[in-house]
Amino acid sequence: MERAIREARDHGDPYIAEGIPLTVFLSVIRNIIAEMASEYIKEDDGYVPSFELVHRILNHFGGTSRDVEDMVSNVSIIGEIIREKKLKEHKLPRSYVANVGAFLSFWVNMGEENIRLIKNRDNPTLYAYCLDIEPITSILSHVHASVHISGTLSPLEEYRDTLSLPQSTVLLSYPSPFPAENRAIYYVDDVTTRYRDISKDDKILEKIAQYISGIWEEFGRNTMVFYPSFSVMGKILEHMGDYVTLGDKSGIYREYKSDTQHEIMEKVVGFKGRRGAIFHAVAGGRIAEGLDFPGEELEIVIVAGMPYPKPTAQQKALEQYYDRKFGKGWEYAVHAPTIRKVLQCVGRLIRSESDRGVAIILDRRAKIMRKYVDIRLSRNILSDIGAFFGER
Template sequence: MENNKIKISVRNLVEFVLKSGDLDSRFTGTSRAMEGTKAHQKIQKEYKNKFSKEKQIPLEEFEANKKIEYMAEVILKYDIEYKNFHFIIEGRADGIIVEGLDITIDEIKSLTKPLELVDEEYNYLHWAQAKCYGYIYAIQNNLEDINVQITYYNINSEETKSLRKNFNVKELEIFFFSLLDGYYFWASFMKDWKIKRNFSIKKMSFPFKCYRKGQRELAVAVYGTIKEGRKIFAQASTGIGKTMSTLFPSIKAMGEGFVSKIFYLTAKTITRNVAEDAIIKMASGGLSLKVVILTAKDKICFKEKTSCNPEDCEFAKGHFDRVNNAISEILNKENIINREVVVKYSKQFSICPFEFSLDLALWADCIICDYNYVFDPRVYLRRFFDNEEEYTFLIDEAHNLVDRAREMFSAELDKQPFLEVKKIMKSKEPKIAKALDKINSCMIKFRKLCEEQEHNVYIQKSQMEEVYPLLRRLISESEEWLTKNNKLEGYEQLLEIYFNSLAFIRISELYDDRFITYVEKQGSNVRIKIFCLDPSYLLNESMKRGKSVVLFSATLSPIGYFKEILGGSDSDYIIRLPSPFSLEKRKLLIADRVSTKYKDRESSLTSIIEYIAAMISAKKGNYIVFLPSYSYMTKIYEKFCEEYPLINTMIQESNMIEENREKYLFNFKEDNKETLVAFAVLGGMFSEGIDLKGDRLIGAIIVGVGLPQLCLERDIIKDYFKEKNNFGYEYAYMYPGMNKVLQAAGRVIRTEDDRGSILLIDERFGNSAYKMIFPKEWYSNITVRSVKDIQNNLAEFWRK
């Protein structure tokens, strides 16, 4: 990519240069995004109908050069060399009206404010955006003047008001270039920065003395994938160094112009920290890279209760007057912009830290953030995806994206809140109370459907169409009241219902045969849910926002399953890399004479206790026992403590806060002279993402095959995939369960110097169906039939 090439949307250009005043996220009618689309379509359809009728008039009634035409959603792109820069300005005009030689650019805006209160001074940014479109169209079509029109559409009354001005192209030119002049400082900064960045990238060497086994192979595959603009699924075992093996080649590809921005996407904070550490490591070797780590709004907000408006927050008041100075300061002084750095500069300039971090992300070379910033249809970063860019998505721990995607693409509503708020609103706003009552009545009908079914659950493949008009009515009726009454009783409850209803409708617009709707009776309450069974299509569509995608994990096994469920295709690459560690340093034992199925758990307690004792007797040190549920874990823990009271133990608590989590991990000390046995839930916070190197952990006992708890949704998934590909049980239960086992086992050997043992306890580990999905390095396992077998094998292992 040329260093003097600046690609920016009209909207981003206008907002960045001209936006001023307060940050104000108070409720203004959030359905406008959804209703706005309908407003656009409605107005565009009216224009098309009008002009198609006018075309029926005999041509002789018009001047010879008379032309009537309406064009909707017109993409405009303007390439211009200006002040040593190659600007590419892009945007989409809502409508272009051609009436003979009279040309009008029409920008459509939806609102809830009464139209009589809207005049030419209502919103300067609206005019600025439309004037840019007008200039681009005029200059490209050799026009001397052009009309610019703002059409305001009131989504409550469905009335419109059009404001039109005529501009000489010279006027528009002066305005347009004033924007470019306002952006020039930033363009110059980025030009100089990219030269410095790319020079540092070209000089950058791999930050370690040598590659680990498999690491170079993965890095080469990632670079090739990015260069070709493709997608790759990489199963790379623990120890290869996946973070560095994906970031390093991505940054190298950026230096060659194949990438404009890197999104490093994770499911957990701890993996974001690992990515940041990798960048710091490369920076210590001379790399210059602007990196922003995004932190969730509720975690970075300075206020006890998040309230983004100038009345409640001093950081919101005048935010836009100060934010560009803050951006300039931080970009000149900082490269790695994490939470602490954002907080420091936000306090210095008295601005909102969350909005500040989002603005900084526009200038970053690499953004480290949660999956939802790219995939969640409710909150993904639209500001980045208006235009096609050469983005690379690095999706870490990609196995986690399956359930996260189902969650992001699903929505649900409960009956109880509608009933409770109806009672509050009855005396305050009868129209809203009536709308709530109709939804409550609809839910009662759904409850009756449940009562006619076994287990009080009603399921259908199609949508519950009757609920959507009622939700839209509630949304419409609520907006004005919510705008004016944020201090009254019932506001917070109605606001929550409003957003839940809005989310439900938005998700409904994605609905196809990969979804199902179910209604579940829970006592007197009823829950209706749009449930995404198969997120593959929507994930694939989301990934198209980038040019290249790298999905990687130590546990993408079986990789065919993950490739299908995560939106892969036959043309996507696959790479499997075995463990780089010597198998002689790890002993894998399988005890397949114990059943841990739910019905056998009580009778299995004694055998499991004996097996744990046998394992830890071979060598003093730190061990974790992973169990499939809290209740089962508690029983094993209590019985073990009763049998072996002198051994140090600890147990994972439910809903552990961060402080207690850190205390739990702190107990895994190096050179521990006494044995510690920790108990944790398989698939929980300690079975993935923790890094206990050296002898901080020398053994793991994994009880059970990790099957998700039998539940309605898992059974629905099972039925769906049974019909689709005859792998229903595998996709719903077996593969997700085995992934938990693989993750837990991966806690033991973290570096090439580590030694440790793993004991799998469950008769199903001896089944061929499970052995077929063992990773290659697990084939060197030993089946143990007794306590003595365990002791003998481990005694020999630890003697070496």
């Protein structure tokens, strides 16, 4: 928004309506966004009522909703004029004014399949979030046939419904082609990362930290730990002593939200090249999907808490939408993505017929995974892991 204001000023600050210069209009929008952030953001985000932005613009400038639409349209027109001028000057035809105009036009006119959100209290930003992906996936209804294959499509019914595939779609699940004895999955039932529980008893996170450090120190095999979020990762690592500050040179790697793709890949290469290393990452993040760790590059995966989505305004809106559409809000918006994240994490272990590894889920809620994988409750996790590797 600040760049758009500067750009408008650099191009003569044209009027978008009688007595309203472009810079004034954009400054008012910027201030309205700041006001809405203060009012609507609870934690991570906030839901903005459909006509809230329009009403606040009208309160400031007067007129009708059609006047607001015309002003927004004029912002886009001015932006296009700026682009054309830059193109004639052999410059990159980029316009911040045009971008703001296009977004405001979409925001004002978007339908019920989208919701309006505001995020980032310190640097407030408007978001439009699409609840219904059918406009994108509808192309599948025009093909003769389509085949969808992945190791992590389950739950299949949710996949079919949210992609608006026909109810007659054939749903098939096949066992892994890799030897079953090459992988073991355990869970423990004396810890959880459920917010209600850890907010009452910080000892739970301390115990999870003890599980992680105990497993890594006991077996000295490349270990990857996946946390539900960066926030939970930070809280658990606080209980793991000074070793987490030793860094990559000590075989201890950690994913940060601020990491660039280059930084992430440098850490991955370093981890893969060592033995007895540990990598702390986030479920559903860049490490958890699409990377292979064959052989001894990864032998133990720890899922430090079931990665249920945080109950943000966006998440609640999606759950309500699926409830209205399918009658399965929690199952489709919460349960299904959690299952997939866990399957993605565990899937890092076995990428060929010769790979062997063990996964441990540190959360009593992991028993819901029994429908999707062979998972066993462990009463002595160190003993069970040792038995798998033939060390006990």
